[in-house]
Amino acid sequence: MILENKIKLANLPTKIEKLDKLSKELGKNIYIKRDDQTGTEVSGNKVRKLEFSVKEALDNDCDYLITCGGIQSNHARATAAVAAKLGMGSFLVLRGKEDNELEGNYFFDKLLGARIKFITPEEYSNNRAQIMENIKNELSKEGHRAYIIPEGASNGVGSLGYYNAMLEILEQQKQMGIKFDAIACSVGSGGTYSGLYYGNKVTGNDATVYGINITGDREYFLDVVESLLHELIKYTGQEISINRDAIDIVDGYPGLGYAISRPEEIEFIKHIAQLEGIILDPVYTGKAMYGLVQEIKKGTFDRHDNILFIHTGGIFGWNTAQRSMIEL
Template sequence: MKMPKKIELANLPTRIDHLDRFSEELGVDIWIKRDDQTGSEISGNKVRKLEFAVKEAIDSGCDYLITCGGIQSNHARATAAVAARLGMGSRLVLRGTERQVAEGNLFLDKMLGATVRFITPEEYSSSRVEIMQEEADKLSVEGHKAYILPEGASNGIGSFGYINAFNEILEQEERMGIEFDAIVATVGSGGTFSGLLYGNEINGNRKDIIGFNIAGTAEGFREIVMGLLEEIGEMTGAGSKLEPGDIKIIDGYPGLGYALSRKEEIDFIRHFSMTEGIILDPVYTGKAMYGLYSEIKNGNLKNYKNILFIHTGGLFGWTEEARSLI
């Protein structure tokens, strides 16, 4: 299989820990891969994708990175941090308004020197790609060359970050003398999940890759994942034989919607934090772990003995709105 080149940005490999008390509570062995510890400013899963995408940007002669996301986008913050580290410029197209408090990821975006363009939810939904191209065109007039990253860096090249992560997991399994029969991840834009799924397929592994969508619907994300798998397969030259029925995404846990929290979710995150001393975030991992917890409690995942949960970061996403529910 052909793997594109990458640059070294993240602290890898990330450790895998057993969740002792949480496992005892649920009656199944739950492990956690600490991709929240890939770095500080670049913490979380996004930097694994950026290692491949930004390498492509540099090789293409680009000196600016442009991307998009919600007002508290972890990906946008990681992109701004990577750009600053590499001496590049960054422009972020964010769904929100200038009136919003510069806290969490938005605060860090500004600290890292990113130029932010705020757009309405309607503009974001219908024309964010065109708006990012407008920003790239402006930079071109100024003598710069920009590289446009999609939401979450979830495209073919970005997904290689989690093909690489899957290979890392296989190596850790061998060293630890354990085999995971399921890997669980949040599905927010599709790239992390697609990379894990493709890594599982290309290695001929029999693990179940299970996703919990934290926005949208499972059906909608299956379409996105199928498109990403096709793109990845073309890049590797190995293709993919996976079909929509092979994509295990468990619906029912977006709650009130993207970045909106219910008290029951926050209460669960606090319970988990007090049990294991690990902080989940309210946007991604909190909802996904709540989904995993609920599904196990309901007897729907009883065939699994060793489950690995990918902690994709998001600590900076604890805004005042989420904190007020504690």
């Protein structure tokens, strides 16, 4: 089976907890799946994807991993950690400037021995794929065989990680004696959402899978998800009907932009930390759960009883500017 073609990197299954006090506040049963606890150096949702992507790299006799992201990319840090663990090299293409303060994920990238190339936002948007191909060619001249992992490991093979996660959720809800009728996650590159959506459809589960985009807009991610679903089908051979109108991307919560925080988002993260003892990150889960709560208050989730939010990690991504916004 295609889902068995992976390497074990994550601590699975991750637990599901009910957020009792938040549930009482909102009048809904709110649960959280702790994918922030998949590991430490390889914590968060990215490791589920890397279990499949890196297995494909190893199957192709590769000894180097190349990937890309923002300077505080959780995925880039996880890739560097996996490479070090497996005795591979890592080369990260990061959007930003080299004179940024050495903190958070960038600090860990360096600590883990990754080679790093910084590029401008324009280069990242328009040329990152070619830049990574050029690095692959240069590494080949050094005698290495490199494997390119796209942003967030969000391609067909990476998205298998969250198809697998959906199977895990279905088993856990049986054990818990409940039925999640809504499952929500942040959407930054699309792979987590696409895997969950595909798993939900291919198993005949009738939950609604919601993605809350923290960058871009709904139309952009409809294109991304549609493309990833077609890639998933190629890997699994299991067809699903793909209807753009049935892809539930909840728009309106990127705020000021990727990794830029608003005071109300930071205050919400502080509220959840003190209410439930759970720390969200300011780039992904903080914005997405803020959006989920706002939509619940608006009535968007009135037809749902049991809502599961995927905590995809990111605690290392806090930077000085975001921390300075919190009054302790």
